[in-house]
Amino acid sequence: MGKGISTLLGVLGRRGFPAVTVFASVIGASFAYLAVTPRLYETSARLMLDDKKASVSELGRDLTQINSTAIGRNPLADQAELLKSQTVLQLAISKLNPPIKDSSTQKPLTASDIRSNLKVIIVPATNILDLRYQSPNPNQAAQILNAVSQAMVEENIKTISSEATKVREFLAEKVPIARQRLLQAELAETKYRQQSGVVATDDQTRSLVNSLAELENQERILAVQLQETRSRDASLRQVTDAKNINTAYASVREGQDEQLKVLRTKLTDIETKLIEARTKYQEAHPTVLDLVQQRDEIRALYGQQMARVSSSNQTANFNNLSNDQISQTLISDLITNDITRLAVENKLNAIQKMRANIQSRLALIPIQQQPLTVLTRQREEAAESLKFLQSKLEEAQIAEAQKVSNIRIIETAVAPELPTSPKRTVVLVIAGFFGSILAVGLVLLLELMDNTLRDATEAEELLQLPLLGVLPRLPATKLSLEPAEQFLDDLGLVEPYRMLLKNLEFRNVDNLQVIVVSSPLAGEGKSVIVSHLAAVSAMLSRRTLIIDADLRKPSQHTLFNLPPRPGITDVIDGTRPLLSAVQSTTIENLSVLTCGELRGRPSQILESAAMKALVAEAAQRYDLVIIDTPPLSACADASTLSQMSDGVILTTRPGFTLKEVLQRAVSELNQNRIPVLGVVVNGMTSGTEKYYRYPSEEYPSILSRPLRRLTSLGSSARNSANDSRSN
Template sequence: MEKSISSVFTILKRRSFPALLMFAAVLGGAYAYISTAPKMYESAIRLMVDEKRGTSVSELGRNLTQVSNSPGNSPLANQAEVVKSERVLQKALEIASAKTSPETLNSITTKQLRRGLRVKVVPATNIIDLSYQSEDSQLAANLVNSVAMAMIRDHVQAISSEATKIREFLETKELPKARQALMVAEMEESAYRERTGIISFDEQTKSLVQSLAALEDQQRTLGTQLQEARSRGESIRRITDTSTLNNAYTTVRGGQDDELKKLRAKLAESETKLIEARLKFTESNPIVIQLSEERDALRNLYSQGLNRVSPDNQSIPDNNIADDQISQQLVSSLITSNIERAAIENKLTLVNASVSELRSRLNQLPAQQRPLTALTRKREETATSLKFLQDKLEEARIAEAQKVSNILIIDPAKPATIPASPKIAVVLALAIAIGIVSAIALIILLEMLDNKLHDQDETEELLQLPLLGVLPRLPAKATILQPANFFFNEISLVEPYRMLFKNLEFSTAENLHLFVVSSTISGEGKSIVTSHLGAISAMLSRRTLIIDADLRKPVQHKLFNLNPQPGIAEVFDGTKTLTQAIQPTEIENLWVLTCGDFYGSASQMLESAAMRHIITEASEHFDLVIIDTPPLTICADAITLGRITEGLLLVTRPKVTVKEMLQRTITELSRIQIPVLGVVMNEITSQNQKYYPYSNQASQSKRVDKRTVLRR
């Protein structure tokens, strides 16, 4: 867990500059937006649609101002749409013109006002919030207040207009007709009274009329029921094909009688046997004759059974027997329907007799009373209708005159003092959040795209090999070892190489005498590591020889300020012996075998037995032989020499070594069984090393005595 956290902090530190640059860019964009965006001020007003506030003294006024709560009808939603209508917005601009300069208001159209006006219905309430934003806070407050006033006036005008239409309709059409009808009814009644001299009806007349009306209603009801019963019975009779009730009864009894059921079953069985016998034999066959006689006997028994259950011994065809449940139910329904019809006919006969009796009694009353009763009823009904219309007319006049609206202003709009947008806190918070996310995304992207090594922890985790040393970046003065004063006088440079040398000694079971130094690609500093590692070995009193086997790009003679000839090429050609070709350096106990003047095939020379002899001879004369070879991805020279040495030291460099190449190199070396002594990380800086072994102050206080190192 601690290692993971440490890796995260290492990555953050490594990518801090681009991440901070991304974060600063996002914040800069937010600052630019805040600086350039116009400051908008928002004013809001709160309205309430109150059904109780629309109470009127008239019922019509209450109905017109009543807020509908029917399902699917939302008064608040309706008002929210009305407030953005063209007529309301036009009225709002007219109202606002009284408090706003024409120059400012002329630039605002109803389309712009509709686009900037925000309408919000507060859930679970009858409240509507209206808001408007503008660069002028006074203009925003004036416009939103004007919209609210226009909305109220439009609502009042709508109620008044509806009441006006009702009043005009009553005054011009309905009331004149009602008055004329009442006047005609009064004149007819008055004329009849004058002509007949009748003043009032007798209570008995009223009672007789009411009774007669009730009986007539009953008569009509019974007639309808009788017609339904006849239709139902006729339909069932057609379905069952039954002519009389006796036949229907016989049909049901015949189908339900157990003895007849058994006889029908036996008769069916006998018919089947007879058919089968006729198929096999002739009509004169005894079997056929016997079966025919049995069938006829069963038919006679079945006919006698039908006569037994049939009233009056009527004969019923076999196909009319209701031997299934549905047929029996239909026939039973036919019988029941006929009984009900007979009962209704009897009851209707009695009602008809009662009606005739009442009519006869009414006919005995004075003939003048009946017309008078009808005329009186007509006058009363006409007067009631006229009174109702007059009441509605008064209600319409009251509703037309009242100036009441259901819409109430709760909180009027006031000029805002703080801009509503841009919201600096929100913009900065979003910018910080987006900046952090963008920076993290950039870090992840860079890490995904970056395939280079960065630190020692990453190297160990990637290769699963021992990291023998972590070497610092050398100053320019320390790369050249002749003179070597600067390098040996800096303990912060010497100690990492000494630690590497000791780790190399401990990595082998026996004393280390001969090994190869190489890298994956060019530029990782394997030649400098070779030269300085040889210098440390010489400093520790070991006779050390550095062989520059990088024949394609030799550099060891440059690091020690030596002549490139004689070298390996001269020893290989036989013009020089190994002792003659080896060149001493300024450092005591350190010699270098340069590449020499070489023009042939490097691979052919390194693969030859002569090269093996040179290396063997060198290992016999020196305590330690270090061979500098080309990078492994360029040629196989390091592999060739690695087979005849004790192992290979692999040099890596942060931000240079490619992870994939390094992994493939280690895999290939393991496959061909080239011993890898370990890995060294070269040119580590303070950015990719957490702990530096020695400070500058320590390097100044502790010096290596150059007299013990340099050649006298």
Template sequence: MDTSLSSLPLALRRRLLPALATFTSVIGGAIAYLVVTAPVYQVKARLMLDNKKVSVSELGRNLSQVPANTPGGANPIATQAELVGSERVLERALDEIAILGSSQEGLTIDTLREDLKVKIVPATNILELSYQGQNPELATTVLNAIANAMVSESAEGIRSEAKAVREFLEKEVPLRRLEVAAAEAALNKFKQTSGLVSPEEQTQLLVRSLATLEDQERAVSIQLQDAKTRSQELQTITSLNNTQNAYIAGRIGQDQELQALRAQLVNLDRELAKMRSRLTDQNPAVISLVQERYELLTLYNQKLSRLLPTNQPTNQIIPPGDVASDQLSQDFTSRFILAETERSVLEQKLYLVQTERIKLQNRLGQIPVLGQPFATLVRRQDEAIASLKLLQNKLEEARIAEAQLVNNIQIIERAKLPSSPKEPNPKVVLVIATAAGIALAVGMVLLLEVMDNTLNDASEAEALLKLPRLGVLPKIPAQALSLKQPNRFLADMRLIEPYRLLLTTMELRAQKRLQLIVVSSAVSGEGKSVVASHLAAVSARFSRRTLIIDGDWRHPMQHYFFGLPPQPKVTDVIDSNQTWLEAVQPTAITNLSILTCSELPSGSATFLQSQVMKSILAAAADHYDLVIVDTPPVSSFADAHSLSRYSDGLVIVTRPNFTQKNILLQTVSELKDSSTPILGFVVNGISDRTQQYYSDSFDSYQPQSQFRQTHGNEASNNNCALISRGVDHGDS
């Protein structure tokens, strides 16, 4: 079965009846459930364990504050969830229901607990209360009473805690006042004796300054190391040992007059080297060049002395070859000067930072000596004052919290009268039933597709065989099966156009005009004989001299289609009783002839593989424009294998909802293994929907008179009935 999504609509169309039955059964069961089930109403309310500071006093806010949820400790929201179902809260709710005058028949603490559900909304401090019953008004009243009881219980708990705190603070405040007075006296005495005012601020200032200097020292050290590295690298490249020489080399390299003198010296050195290679040093020419070079070098040094600083010794004049004469050397010289300058600046800066850091460290070491006792006294005073103020504030807050109505439970959503029952919910039930019905219907279709081994359509055959699809042929009516009266077939454009398209497609795929083709099928009953005969009729209809050879010795059908006797037959030619041209019979169709065959025993069927049969096929292909050979089924007999070797190729006929896929696939595999030339496959007997498409398409092109003639006479004669019975039980 092709399990791709694209094939699912076709499968649903084929299996529409069982799919509808499955879907209808599921929907019917859902409707029956809705009819017999009694309605149950559910109401909901929401409480929030409030973190908002709703109290006027800080103590009231703290008492109403939700404690943090610590690992391994109590969960506040879970505690409140358990408190909802406690006996104390439910009794308070029953009392409120009695005050409201509602009926309490059947309401007890146990029944309330059974129908009451508490849910903690994830990741929140919200409790969702739900209560269900058959009376929607009573359920709404009960749930609102439980919510009010939770709020009242929370307020009473907070008020009792505030009272206990007030009584404790009223005893502690006088004692704290005495401690504050003693701490103030001790601090004032120390200030008078030591003169220290604020050691903490001074210490913090020195620490910040020291940290800043240490950061600067580290940064300057890193920068200095980088500058030294650059300077050493540039010194290696330029061979300069100080910035003064680098500056002089740069100025000399940029002087144009010195550049010209250096060029002349280079030329003289080159010429002197050539002369010395040929002459001795005592030669007048060599002596003259040496003298000229000396004078030029003297002039160069004189020009150079004008550029040198006044303190530069004459014996340290830079030779012409060591100056920065090109752009690259000048660039490196400039970088060397900058690197050396930067290094000197950073060394001086590092020295200053280190000196200042040492001073701050010395000053910082003196402060703890006097600051420690001062800090102790100040801390005692601050602690005493802070403790006194805290207790005084808490005392006022406790008095306010005790008098004020404070709670940490808030009703954020009250129960409302439900408009529809919770169970059963018709929309939900029908949606689930629809989804389940669709899923089961699709599953039923897929199961039937898996169990069905027959070929369904042309697309499935093409995907299964991996062969070219040559054509899709319509199912031929009974009155058009017989070609004894060919106009019943040839006059109907809906029938002949698919065959003409098949013939054209085969030649286009073969890229030549076909002369000899073999038509067969995997098993009997797929309509190969009908396809062969009617394809031959269409070929002859379009002025091609055509011969059809009936090679199906097991069940010959061609002479029935054309209303001819089975004699003379092809075996007569094999037995040399007459020539093949003498055995050929004309038909009622112009340009179409037939060489018939009669049913033979299995042992006499080897004639199709003889050399005489090969000669007959070759001669027929030379004599006719097209020769079509009808052979026995491929899966049962080897005749199609043998005859296809002498032809332009084999055409395999398949039939939807009849051809077994495993047999067809095995047949094609055997043909490929034996190197049998296969032109492709044909789908014979298309569905009514596709046949209607052909009918509509061709009717739009036919003249009205021809359309009436085509559809006017549906009767068939006795010969057509005989052929129809033979096709139904044989090779339809």
């Protein structure tokens, strides 16, 4: 558990910056979105569709009554669509005073602008419409929605009044005609009475005449009904294109079949895809052929299903199927109307037979009495018809003048105080969620892609070698040891090198004199480690020599501000003895043998017997010899010089050293039986390694005194011992 937490903390320490950057970018983008996106305010209003008789006249009540008897019809849905119609929205725009302009285009508001921001919701189980409107301006949103509500009410009043006007105009034309008919009937009766001298008839004659008149009246009504049904039948047949009733009935059944509906939908989708495919590919393309095959299969299934559904041999054509509600309603009306027509025809035939029978009976009645009875009945019928038309005309006039409506406003819109979009909290929560996911994903991706060494713990586990030390990243001003006090007086930098030196002594019981320092790759700081480790060793009163054996890219003379020659090459070719070629530094007990002027191949120089003799002589004259060599991956110089030493130290750098290269370098050293003293992790910071803390934070008081003074007490005794050993 503790290891997992420490690993997680290490990952966060290494990848904290990119993770925080990604998270901050997402949060910043969300704030930018909130800043750029205009705020929208939503207001609402409510309308109710009243199902009550609001008019005092019977005709007005009929006009305002909600008609929902049609199958599948919803009056609220009709009104909801009417709310978004061009007529209502234009009327609402005309009511806005002063006129409102669109906030984005600064152009006058149009019906399309209102329609795009208007939502109409039917409240379930009620006759209420919920109107909602969004606008960047809360006051304008309330004004527009109230104007739409008022326009809807006025349009409803106008529609009802218009229907009442049409009825009134129709009745106004029929009343004079009925009055003229009554006058003619009265004149005919009076004339007949004057000519015939008949005043009254007996009860039998009157009864027969009344029955005949009633039958004639029914015959006229049925004739009118028959004419209406025939006209309606012709209109319905023309609209539905139905040839006969059986075909129409089959069309309704097949149009209502759910499986046929599914097959028609699939067939329509396939044909649409086939049209698109033919615009892109040739007819022989596999995609086109596959779609054609699917279409034929669906058509075959459709034919089989139609044969199953059809109860007779007559099957409706696919294009004539009544698969929508309107078509099914029209065909149902056609079938009902045809049945009604047959019933009216049968009833009319029966009445005509009865009328003929009564007429034959009246033939026996005296001729003078029969016409009088007929004329009297005609006069009475004309009077009743005129009275009925006059009554309806009065109702139409009342309905037209009353201005009734079955829609009323039950809740007006008010200006909202808070915006409804965008939702700041929701946007920030979503941004935080996705920002966290992206940050974690980036950390995981970087960890998976990173093949470099991460920290000292990983180096120790990966190589199974002793961890000699963890060295801090040196500031650029302290890479060079001139002046040396900048480094030696800094406890936080000196102590890690001192611990490295002590670890070397503790892990090697034999006298450790010659050390080779190398690294898998260039740039891992081995030369700086050599110079600073030697400086600490010299500070501890050890006679220390640095041999810069990196002949291809020497750097020790630069770190100590020394001339490159005399050096190794001068000793190898015999030009100078070792003590003459060694250069002193400003640090007591520390000497440097630089590379010298390169004469010949570096490999020949380092492989020579003179080089072995040089290393052996240096081991006799100095307490500690540290050899700086080229990287292991560059050449075999480090392996060659390691055979002349007591062991090699591998230098690594987190975030730079490739694990694969490091493992291969250790494997080669083991194969060559070269003793590896251990691994040094260089360039660590508090962010990359949490477990190695340097004493600069814990002992600040010590830093007030130079460290070189702390070691001066034992230097004379140590020098005496060294002199006696050299003698």
